[in-house]
Each structure stands twice: as C-alpha cells, then as structure tokens.
C-alpha cells in the first residue's frame with residue numbers, strides 16, 4: 001500500500017532522541033526551550049510554545065484569547081474536527097463559515113457575514129497546506145477588532161505574500177503528528193508575536209502553574225502558585241530533541257512535496273474528470289495533502305478501485321458540523337455550508353509525502369487516469 005502520508009525518520013533523528021534519553025532531563029528541560037526558539041525563528045515569529053498535540057495547540061490558543069461560554073468563534077467546516085472542538089472545550093460556540101469552491105479555503109465574504117457582537121475569534125484553516133487569503137482575513141480582523149487564529153496544522157513550511165506560515169495570524173497552531181510535515185510522535189506548537197499570549201499558553205500547558213519545574217530548579221526555589229485551571233499539555237525533552245532534528249529537514253521535505261505536486265498537476269492537466277484544487281498565485285503551498293475533485297457519482301467507485309490497487313487514498317474531510325456530536329449539541333444540519341458539502345461528495349486525497357519516489361507517483365497517476373476515466 002502506498003499510504004497518503006508517512007513520516008521520515010533517519011539515523012540522526014534516532015541519535016538525537018537517544019542523547020536526550022541519556023541526559024538529565026526527560027521532560028521540561030533545555031530541549032523544550034531550544035526547540036521553541038528554533039521553531040519560532042524558522043517561521044518568523046517571536047514566540048513558540050510547544051505542547052502535546054495540535055489539538056492542545058488549538059485549545060491553548062482559545063484559552064489565550066479568553067474564549068468562554070457565550071462566545072462565538074468562526075471556523076470553516078472543511079477541516080479536521082479538532083479545529084472546532086477547541087472552541088467547544090472552552091464552552092464557546094463554533095460558527096461555520098463556508099469555503100471557496102476552487103481552493104476549499106475559508107471564504108472571507110462568508111466570515112464577514114457570520115460576525116456578531118459575540119464573535120471572539122476567527123479560525124482560518126490552511127487546508128491541504130495552502131495558506132488562506134490572509135490579506136482579506138487580516139483586514140476583517142483589524143476592522144472588527146477580532147483576533148485571527150491560523151490552524152496551520154497542514155501548512156508548516158508554507159507562505160503567503162512572502163511571509164511564512166506561523167507569522168500570518170495572531171496565533172498560529174501546528175501539529176507534529178506523524179502524517180504532518182515534521183513529527184515528534186505526538187506534539188504541537190503555537191507561534192505568536194504577542195508576549196502575553198505566549199505566557200498565558202505556557203501557564204495553560206502546565207496546570208495553570210506560574211513557573212515550571214526547570215525554572216524552579218535553576219532558581220533553587222520550591223514556591224509555585226496555581227493561578228488558573230490549566231492542563232498537562234507538556235511536550236517531553238526527547239520529543240523536542242526529535243523535533244529539532246526533524247526541523248533541519250523541513251525545507252528539503254517541503255521541496256519534495258512540491259515536486260510531487262507539480263508532477264500530479266502536469267499529469268491531470270486537461271483530464272476533465274480529475275480536477276486538482278486551485279493554487280493561488282501569491283502562496284507558497286506546503287502540500288500536506290494533494291486533493292482532487294472527481295464527479296460525485298463516481299467518487300465511491302474510484303476510491304474503492306484505487307484502494308484495491310494498493311493506493312492509500314483518503315477523504316479530507318466530512319464537514320465538521322455533519323458529525324453526530326455537532327448535530328446533537330448545536331443542531332447543525334445539511335445545507336449550512338453548501339460549497340463544503342458539495343466538495344465533500346467529490347474529493348479524494350492522493351498520496352504525497354517526502355519519501356515518495358517518482359515511481360510511486362507515476363503508479364498513482366497511471367491508476368487515477370485509468371480508473372478516473374472508467
């Protein structure tokens with residue numbers, strides 16, 4: 001089976017983890033701070049806060065903004081459930097704004113329509129690795145004074161108008177899950193230029209306690225206070241050692257993803273039944289996913305035939321509000337976001353990952369063209 005995504009671990013990564021395991025610190029030690037500094041520099045942000053997952057990163061961002069009961073947060077439906085769940089964790093209400101049909105990125109016009117006096121934040125999802133329309137979103141955010149959060153879990157290594165993903169929104173959340181661009185097994189990071197947000201999130205990931213164990217040890221102090229209700233969302237030192245080692249290879253891996261994507265683009269150019277998503281001219285796409293649209297009535301058969309040939313296709317995503325939990329809790333129904341619903345019937349994710357060879361890509365292309373036409 002050619003999977004839709006796969007991690008890449010080399011001897012250098014293994015060595016880095018082994019060294020961290022032999023050191024004095026397994027968790028909340030020097031590797032965490034080193035990883036955070038390196039990550040922040042890499043994306044062009046002032047601060048990075050490492051946490052235990054991308055979901056924890058999004059939850060921490062909602063906490064940093066003070067999202068609570070009665071607050072609404074605007075989010076697109078074409079995403080992984082965690083993008084909306086983070087709002088619900090804090091007692092807030094997700095308000096779904098439809099996506100643009102060509103890119104499946106949140107539509108700024110729909111965002112503006114969904115703003116009410118209760119809107120506390122806007123979450124933009126860089127679907128498939130393509131950064132959203134941050135020029136428009138930032139101007140809405142400024143005009144209405146509503147903070148902008150990027151769910152950048154698909155887009156590490158990407159950019160928009162010459163700026164890097166991680167520096168495009170007030171808070172930017174990343175996942176370090178094995179299918180994402182770099183991995184720490186499980187892990188997440190939030191980047192921001194706002195010092196207050198960064199320190200709130202450091203508090204939140206550590207039970208709401210105002211200093212961590214490493215700091216206290218350095219200062220020779222035992223005193224700490226728990227000043228708010230937080231969680232244990234910490235990332236370990238050996239995970240951060242892996243993250244540091246992986247980060248060195250990010251550029252090379254994103255470049256490889258782009259090579260595979262341009263192979264796919266060229267191959268499907270002119271094939272009317274297989275339509276790749278549109279890429280905007282001012283973006284550097286990070287290609288977490290390569291998504292094509294096929295005729296809705298053939299999608300299931302194409303999907304099954306590709307799977308039967310060992311091609312690990314997938315579907316990203318069912319609109320979040322159509323999941324039973326959302327229907328029951330928020331009364332959401334079909335018809336809420338027609339573009340996302342239409343896309344959901346037509347999309348297929350093709351394999352793309354840095355270790356994918358040209359031969360594998362050709363195997364996928366040949367099968368998609370043959371089956372897509374049948």
Ligand SMILES: *Cc1c(COP(=O)(O)O)cnc(C)c1O
Nearest residue numbers: 053054055080082153175176177
């Ligand atoms: C992967 C992902 C997440 C969650 O990340 P985890 O590390 O799995 O918790 C959130 N949002 C999007 C868009 C994702 O792809």
